[in-house]
Amino acid sequence: MVKKSVVLSIVGAVVLTIGVIMAAMSILNTDSADLNADDPAAMETSQEDVSSEFQAPENGDEGASTSDVPQRPDCPPGPVAGVDLPCLGGEEAGDEATDEGISLVNIWAWWCEPCREELPYLEEISQSHPEWNVVGVHADANAGNGAAFLNDLGVDMPSYQDESNLFAGTLGLPGVIPITLLVVDGEVQEQFIQPFKSAEEIETSVTEALA
Structure with a gap:
């Protein structure tokens, strides 16, 4: 009986630890998604600035009309x-x-x-x-x-x-x-x-x- 209790205690601790880790990862992923959603325009603008300043646009820009x-x-x-x-x-x-x-x-x-x-x-x-x-x-x-x-x-x-x-x-x-x-x-x-x-x-x- 003593040995069985010890085993059950160990198993319970492992399960609890895994649950805590999974909960923490879920919170971090949610925060990261919220952070990226806060200001997507800023990230997009930064990428556009680099591409237009130092290299030709990859897909090319359409020609503007005469007007x-x-x-x-x-x-x-x-x-x-x-x-x-x-x-x-x-x-x-x-x-x-x-x-x-x-x-x-x-x-x-x-x-x-x-x-x-x-x-x-x-x-x-x-x-x-x-x-x-x-x-x-x-x-x-x-x-x-x-x-x-x-x-x-x-x-x-x-x-x-x-x-x-x-x-x-x-x-x-x-x-x-x-x-x-x-x-x-x-x-x-x-x-x-x-x-x-x-x-x-x-x-x-x-x-x-x-x-």
Whole structure:
């Protein structure tokens, strides 16, 4: 009898311990679910901020309609290095075409951080070298974000819109940005597959390539 009582006591203690553990786990799971439900928007916003700032959106954004695209400067008449593209936030206007003379064509996107740093330097070059056609190609489907991005930076450089990777695909360019092309009379003379760090670096690189 003594041994049987001891066994029953041990079994009862084990059962009680298991019950306590299960109850504690249930409480913790409930608290965790409530915590996540309190502010799901904050978690979602944090993830969106990271993806939009440092990498291209995985699924891509749908292109905005013309009425949704902020106004931008008009573009010189195309094509650009032989590729026909629409003007981002503007129309094609002027007498001198992009593929006439010397052109600098910068490929960028609204989510690209190196582009954010580089584009103001290209704007400087466009002002200091009016004899060069300095234009951009926005390599993303969301034209509205692209136009707003340039306006926020205070960059007036005209840019074309490429929502389907037509430009890079036609010219066989590597799948990276930013890329700056030196185009002479419609022919690509040089590819600068790097972000420039200053207007002086751009000027030196182009001058040497033209020599």
